Amino acid sequence: MNSAVNSGSRCLHGRLLSFLLGSCLGVTWSITQSLCGQLRNCQTLPKAAGPFCVPASVAEGASESPPGCSCPYPCPCALQVNVGAGSHPNKVKVYGPGVAKTGLKAHEPTYFTVDCAEAGQGDVSIGIKCAPGVVGPAEADIDFDIIRNDNDTFTVKYTPRGAGSYTIMVLFADQATPTSPIRVKVEPSHDASKVKAEGPGLSRTGVELGKPTHFTVNAKAAGKGKLDVQFSGLTKGDAVRDVDIIDHHDNTYTVKYTPVQQGPVGVNVTYGGDPIPKSPFSVAVSPSLDLSKIKVSGLGESK
Template identity: 25%
Template sequence: MAGREGSTAKFIPREEGLYAVDLTYDGHPVPGSPYMVEASLPPDPTKVKAHGPGLRGGLVGRPAEFTIDTKGAGTGGLGLTVEGPCEAKIECSDNGDGTCSVSYLPTKPGEYFVNILFEEVHIPGSPFKADIEMPFDPSKVVASGPGLEHGKVGEAGLLSVDCSEAGPGALGLEAVSDSGAKAEVCIENNKDGTYAVTYVPLTAGMYTLTMNSEYWGGKLKCLQRSGQVEENSPVFSASVGGDHIKAHIANPSGASTECFVTDNAEGTYQVEYTPFEKGLHVVEVTYDDVPVPNSPFKVAVTEGCQPSRVQAQGPGLKEAFTNKPNVFTVVTRGAGIGGLGITVEGPSESKINCRDNKDGSCSAEYVPFAPGDYDVNMTYGGAHIPGKLSF
C-alpha cells in the first residue's frame, strides 16, 4: 500500500522456518536487506503429546519419568504441576529437538495427578493419574505379638505382621518344631497392609517361625524367630527398678540411633533419642529381653519445609545475554523437603533447564531471546524464597 512517506508490505508464510526478505528500491537493495524473519506456528495445545511410565505410576523415593513432545504445536509456554499426598520435586530438561524430558520424585505412596499445560491449556490426557507404591523392601516388615515368644499346645499363638511399608506382596508363614512337626497356620489379610496371623502348635517344643513375602515371582525371607511352646503357658514376675528396660531404635536406612534410658525410681522409665533421618523409625522396648506389649513401636519422623532458608546465587541473577545460557545455583540444604519451582518472565519466553547436583543444590540456566527487563521467580514448597530477582 503506497503512502506519502512510505509503503507497507505484507506476506503470509506457508510453513514455519527462517525467511529472507529482500527489499529493493528502483532495483537497488535497501540498506540492511535481506532481513531474516523467523516464522513459527500459532500455539496448539491439542498437538502436544506426553508419554512415559511416570504418567501411569511409580515407586516412592524413585524418579518417575516421562517425555513431552511439542513438535508441530507452535510456540508457547509449558506448565507442569504434580498434585498428590506430598510435594514432588520436578526436574525438566529441554532435549533441543522439540521434546522435553521430565521427572518428579514422590516421597509418599498414593494417587498423584500430573498436570501438563501448553499456553495455560491442558494437553490431551491431562491431568494424568499415576499410582505411586512403596518399593519392595522386606526389611520394612514388622512383626509383633505374644506368639513370637511363647505358646501353648492346642491354643492359637497370635501375632500381627505389618507389611504396609514393604510394598505390595503376599505374606506366608510356617511354624515348625525342632522335631519337624508343623503347626496349623491361618493368615488374615486386613486389606490395609497388615496381617493377623494365628498358629496352633500340636506338640510341645521349640518352634521356628519363618515368614516370607512373595514378590515378583520370588520368595525372600523376611523374619525368622524361635519360641518355646509348652504344655502350660509360662508366667514371670519382676521387681520395680533396676536395669530391666532396654530400648533400640532402628532408622529407615537400617542404622541405629543412640538412646538413653533413665530409671525414674518410681516404677517408670524415660527413654530419649534424637532422630537424624526422615521416615519410619522402629522403636523396640524390652523388659529383661522380652518385648513389652505393642513393641516394636513405629514412629514417623518428618522434616519441615522452610523456604526462607533457600539461597540463590550466580551471574544469571545479575545480568543476562540473549541466545546464550545464563546460569545460577539454588541451594536448598537445610530447608527441608519441598518442590522447587522456577519461572522467568520478560519480553520473551525463556528456555529453562534444571539439574539436581545431589548435594542439596540445583544448577539452573535459562536462554532469553529478546533484550529487556526479566524477573526470575523461585518457589520452594509453593512459597517464594527471600528476595525478588530482576535485572
Template identity: 60%
Template sequence: DVSVGIKCDADMVGDKEADVDFDIIPNANDTFTVKYEVPQSPFSVKVAPSHDASKVKAEGPGLARTGVESGKPTHFTVITKGAGKAALDVSFSSDVNDFDVIDNYDYSHTVKYTPVHQGETSVMVKFGGDPVPKSPFTVAVAAPLDLTKVTVDNLSGRVEVDQEQQFMVDTKGAGGQGHLEVAVLSPDQRALPCKAEPQSTDAHVTLVRYTPTEEGVHTVHVSYDGHAVPGSPFPVEAQLPPDPSKVKAFGPGLSGGLVGDPAEFTIDTKGAGTGGLGLTVEGPTEAKIECSDNGDGTCSVSYLPTEPGEYLVNILFEEVHVPGSPFRAGIQMPFDPSKVEASGSGLKRAKVGETSVVNVDCSRAGPGQLTLEAVPDSTSPTGTTPGSGVRAEVVDNKDGTYTATYVPLTSGMYTLLLKYGGKPVPGFPAKVMVDPAVDTSTVTVFGPGVDGQAVYREATTAFTVDAHALTRRGGDHVKTEVRNPSGALTDCQVTDKGDGTYSVEYTPFEN
C-alpha cells in the first residue's frame, strides 16, 4: 500500500462529478491522511538493488596466475568502495587451509588461505551474490619449494681465461614457480654476459654459458624463485692458459755455487698462466731440492750440491723447458786454502837457468787466485838482491789444478811463497836450494886475498880462481863480489888469463 497525504482544491479531481472513495484517517497532529485510488492506479515501481558488484576489485598474489605454492600461505584483497553494501562471499574449487576473510573497515577485505593441492584451482569471489569482475580466478598452485633439489653440474672451480664455460642447472623436484636466475661476476664485481638456455629435451634442465675475460676469482650466483641455491655463490678461479715462454728464472744458483752451500734461485710464473712446474738437478751426485711458494706467483728454490762439478738445472712448465733451461751451474768447493795440495820437483831442488815445476791441486779448495813467489834468501854472489832475478808463472789447467813454474837466475837458498786467495797454503813458505848451472866443486880459490890472513886497508890485494877443470880457454864465467863489514861493496877487478884461471884484485877501504 502507498499512503499519500493530499491537500488540494476541490476542482483538481476534474470537471465532471464523480464518486471518490476516501479513507480518512485522523492524525495526532490535527491532520488527516486520506487514502483513495487515483486514476491509472496501481503504479509499477522498480526497486533498485543496494549494491553493484561490477565496481568491486579483487587483486593480490593469492589470485595471480602464478606464484602460489601448495602449503604456503597467500592472500588477496577485495575492494568494495563505491559498490554499495552487500555480503562478500569467497569459495575455492579445491581444498584450502587457514581460510579467513578480514574486514579492514576501509571498504576492503583481506582474504587469506593456504592451498593444499598443487594444480589449477578456481577462486570464486561474489559480492551480494554476484560475481565480481574476472571471477572466477584461475590460480596455478605450484608444488612446495625445495631448494635442496636444485643441482648445479659440471661447474668447474678452475677455468681458463677467454675459454667459454658451460654448466647445467637441474630444477627437477624443486617445486616453486620455476624462476631460475644465473649471474656471473668478475673479480671486480662486474657482471659478465651469461646465457641460460632451457633444454628442449628436459624442461627442468638449463644450460648456462659464460666466458671469463680476465684472471682472478669469479663468482657464479644461481638463484631459484629468488632464493640462492645451496652452494651459491660458487667461486671460479679464471687462469691464463699456460705459456712456458713467460716463465722467468733467475738467481745465483743457476750459474754457480759452492759445495755444501744451498744454491738458490727464483722462478716467476706471473703472466704464464697455470701449469705444472717441474724441477730436476743433474750433477756429479744427487742434489736435494727445496721449493717454497711465495704466494705471489713466484717460488723460491734451492738445491744442495755435495760434490764439485757442473750441474744441470732443468726447469719445466707444463713439461716444456722455460727460457734458458737447462741452466749450467759450476759448483766449486768453498774457499779453503788448507785444501790446496802442492807437489813436484820444484819443491825439492832447482838449478840456475832451468825451469822448476810445482804442481798445485786446488780442486777442493774452492774459488781463489793462485800466486807463486821464489825469493833468494840473501844477496847472491852476482850482486842481485832478494826477490829479484826470478821469473815465476802460474798456468790454470781449467780442471781445478795449476802448473806453477819458476826460473832462478842465481844459485843459493830460495824461499818459495805459494798463496791461494792471498792466503799461504799448507807447507809454505818452503826452502829450496838452487844449484849453479855448472858443477863448481872442482873450482878452487886461493891467494892472500882469501886465505884468512890480514889484509891492509886501502892496499890492493888479490886471489886466484882456478876453473881450468870447467874451461880450458877461460871466458866470462867468473863473477865476484866483495862486501865490506858495513855491507858496502868493494869494486873487484877480474882478469881472465885464458887458461881457465882468473886473477881477482880488490882494495878494502874499511877496517
C-alpha cells in the first residue's frame, strides 16, 4: 500500500488537522471537508470512487452524517473524503475475433472490444501494424475505426490488408494493457490452387491473330480473392488489345481479349496474387485465314 499526506481544512473547533491517508489499490484519498473532532484511527479503506465518510473517535462535534455520505458506519464522523477513481491499465480487457489466435482472413473485416469499465480514468490509444512483406517491404500501419459505447467499452474495427503477422497495441493512460502487444496471424482468404481456367482463349490449338476470343475463370471453391490477368508477347508493344474481365459476381469471370502479335502469347492468371494451376498459359497465335486470297485451279481440266 502506498501512502500520501493530505492536509485537512480547519475543523469547527479551531483545530487544524493533518492526516496521513493511504491509497488502496491505486485509489487516492483527498480531503474535501473537515466536519469536526480529530481523527484517531481508521482502518476502513474505500472500495470505489465517490464520497466516503471516514469513521473515527470524535471528541466533540457533529452527530449527523454530512450530505452525500456513503459511510457504512453510524456517524458522527471525523471528516468526509472524496475517493478519486485513479487509473488502472491492468484492469483493461481486450477480447473479440479481431485479436483471436486463429480464424482471421485477409481482406475480411473484423473487430475487437476494449473494456475499460473497471480501469478508472484515462484515454484509450490503439495501434495496428502488419509485418514487412504483408503489403510492402516494410511494416505498415493498418487503418481502423474506434467506436465508443455507452458502457465504458470501445469497439475497434479493421480489415487485414493481406496474409501475415500483425501486432496490436492497446494503451490506457499511456500505459500498455496486460495483453499488449497482441500478435495475431492472418491467413489468406483464398486458395488459388482451386481456381480453374478454360476456354478457346487458352486453347492448345491456338487462336487467330486479330480475332476476338475469350476464356472463363471459375473461383467458386477458392474463397475471396482478386483475379488478375496479364499478357506478354515475344516482341515489344502490346501482345493483345481490348482486354475485358467480366465479373459475374458469383466468383466466376469471363476474360475477353484480341491478340495482335503473332507467335506464342503468355497468359498469366493470378488469384489473390497467387498463380492458378497451369499459369502462365502459352497460347499460339497464328495468322488469320483470309478466304478471299485462296486460289483454286485445275478443277475443270481433264486428263
